[in-house]
Amino acid sequence: xxxxxxxxxxxxxxxxxxxxxxxxxxxxxxxxxxxxxxxxxxxxxxxxxxxxxxxxxxxxxxxxxxxxxxxxxxx
Numbered sequence: 001x002x003x004x005x006x007x008x009x010x011x012x013x014x015x016x017x018x019x020x021x022x023x024x025x026x027x028x029x030x031x032x033x034x035x036x037x038x039x040x041x042x043x044x045x046x047x048x049x050x051x052x053x054x055x056x057x058x059x060x061x062x063x064x065x066x067x068x069x070x071x072x073x074x075x
Contacts, residue, residue, distance in 0.1 A: 002040055009033040013063060021059040031065055038073050046073060 012030040016022050028050060035048050048069075 002037070005033045005036045009037065013066075016062045019062050022062040023056070024058040024060045025056050027060050027062070027065050030063075031069065034066055034069060038069070042073065 009030065012033070016026075016030075031050065035050075038046055
């Protein structure tokens with residue numbers, strides 16, 4: 001299970017690395033894999049509550065949310 005989420009996360013990063021913008025809904029899908037990996041590392045000491053309702057039409061900078069979540073998990 002861990003390896004599947006890890007490979008899905010890296011595959012997505014490679015797929016969108018040259019794109020400036022990505023659908024926010026797709027970015028949240030990528031983050032689901034990343035959050036799974038963080039939960040495996042930190043267990044119940046890390047909690048996320050992300051709602052992706054209404055994100056079908058919005059674009060966001062590719063991988064920015066991953067950087068934000070990664071920085072938050074370091075503190």
